[in-house]
Amino acid sequence: MNAPFSKIPNASPDPIFAIAQKAREAGPEAIDASVGVIIDDEGKPVVLESIRLAAALYAESLSKSDFNYPPLSGIPGYLDAITNLVLGNSDEPYARIATTGGTGANATNLRLIKALGYENIILPTPTWANHHQLINGSGLCVTEVNYLIDETPSIDAIISALNSDQPSAIYLQAGCHNPTGLDLSEDDWNKLAEALTDSPHCVLLDFAYQGFGKGIEEDAKPIQILKNASIPTLISWSASKNHCLYGLRTGAAFAITNNSDDIPMINRHYSMISRQLYSAAPTSGQLIVEILHNKFADQWRMELDELRSILRSRRESLKSKLPDDFQQSLDGHGLYARLPLSEEQILELQKRNVFMTMDGRINIAGVPTGRIGELGEKINSVI
Numbered sequence: 066m067n068a069p070f071s072k073i074p075n076a077s078p079d080p081i082f083a084i085a086q087k088a089r090e091a092g093p094e095a096i097d098a099s100v101g102v103i104i105d106d107e108g109k110p111v112v113l114e115s116i117r118l119a120a121a122l123y124a125e126s127l128s129k130s131d132f133n134y135p136p137l138s139g140i141p142g143y144l145d146a147i148t149n150l151v152l153g154n155s156d157e158p159y160a161r162i163a164t165t166g167g168t169g170a171n172a173t174n175l176r177l178i179k180a181l182g183y184e185n186i187i188l189p190t191p192t193w194a195n196h197h198q199l200i201n202g203s204g205l206c207v208t209e210v211n212y213l214i215d216e217t218p219s220i221d222a223i224i225s226a227l228n229s230d231q232p233s234a235i236y237l238q239a240g241c242h243n244p245t246g247l248d249l250s251e252d253d254w255n256k257l258a259e260a261l262t263d264s265p266h267c268v269l270l271d272f273a274y275q276g277f278g279k280g281i282e283e284d285a286k287p288i289q290i291l292k293n294a295s296i297p298t299l300i301s302w303s304a305s306k307n308h309c310l311y312g313l314r315t316g317a318a319f320a321i322t323n324n325s326d327d328i329p330m331i332n333r334h335y336s337m338i339s340r341q342l343y344s345a346a347p348t349s350g351q352l353i354v355e356i357l358h359n360k361f362a363d364q365w366r367m368e369l370d371e372l373r374s375i376l377r378s379r380r381e382s383l384k385s386k387l388p389d390d391f392q393q394s395l396d397g398h399g400l401y402a403r404l405p406l407s408e409e410q411i412l413e414l415q416k417r418n419v420f421m422t423m424d425g426r427i428n429i430a431g432v433p434t435g436r437i438g439e440l441g442e443k444i445n446s447v448i
């Protein structure tokens with residue numbers, strides 16, 4: 066009998082979701098510091114009040130909706146609202162498209178990179194595990210370089226990997242680095258912009274955590290630096306964390322080019338890529354974000370500021386409970402830190418119902434404030 070499915074090659078489970086599954090199976094005792102979701106003090110995903118208000122208006126509008134297909138590029142009012150967040154308030158045109166979350170934005174931009182003729186991605190590691198999978202899926206080659214030198218982010222290894230005979234796309238995270246939480250400095254971004262000026266290279270910027278570093282505008286600083294230096298840059302943005310809209314799969318891809326004549330053709334490529342992947346991105350999240358920025362933007366900004374300070378205090382609190390050799394690993398921003406734990410210690414922590422990825426990455430936002438002390442004690446018990 067012909068049984069093609071039995072010959073299918075082995076596929077590993079996603080490394081982050083596999084740990085989250087173990088945490089779910091462990092029940093309410095579990096401290097789940099795996100998937101990047103922001104959890105409140107009752108152990109539930111945070112839902113922003115401004116999003117609830119926008120979602121209620123969206124729900125009302127559904128009784129009159131014709132449920133027609135959206136434009137392939139997405140809902141214009143949504144794209145205008147987030148263009149302001151990502152690129153500042155201006156009438157300049159940008160190539161852009163709505164995507165299925167930040168993952169869809171990354172997949173779209175990688176396909177655009179390929180269409181632009183790049184073959185090679187310079188990938189500073191460690192990085193978000195899915196970057197490797199996304200690059201594999203796009204058929205591009207990878208050159209891995211060290212993101213950290215002496216446990217501190219450095220642009221130097223990245224710049225030394227550049228070779229003008231081989232145009233490359235440099236895959237960077239704008240901030241709140243996943244998995245380390247440790248970000249490049251403003252000087253690093255300026256140094257990179259200088260190194261890339263008049264070069265054949267471009268930047269692929271993953272921007273999944275706008276607002277969780279220093280602030281909404283402050284976190285977009287790397288984009289301003291690259292744009293002002295006319296460095297071709299593709300941005301992959303996500304509403305999953307800063308609007309707490311994970312399941313609605315809401316994101317966007319942007320291209321910054323210094324030649325505005327290129328914009329219509331890039332937009333055509335964006336639409337074609339979207340059409341090949343899933344036609345158009347889903348609209349519910351886009352419409353909710355559009356309503357939010359028309360009606361509840363100030364409230365959203367306040368709530369995001371508050372979330373940022375909650376994450377900061379959870380980080381400080383955990384830091385205060387751990388010994389000296391853990392301090393530097395918790396110096397960063399955003400949701401993540403990569404603790405200096407061995408695989409044996411991480412497995413030992415699983416037996417004590419603490420779940421993190423096998424590289425020692427913890428999502429601090431996933432641990433309710435009231436359980437940070439318990440997390441600290443359990444980590445201390447295995448080191």
Ligand SMILES: Cc1ncc(COP(=O)(O)O)c(C=O)c1O
Pocket residue numbers: 101165166167168169171193238243271272273303304305306311315316
């Ligand atoms: C660095 C990074 N990029 C992109 C994403 C994608 O987010 P989503 O597809 O959920 O919007 C994530 C999510 O964890 C991330 O950490």
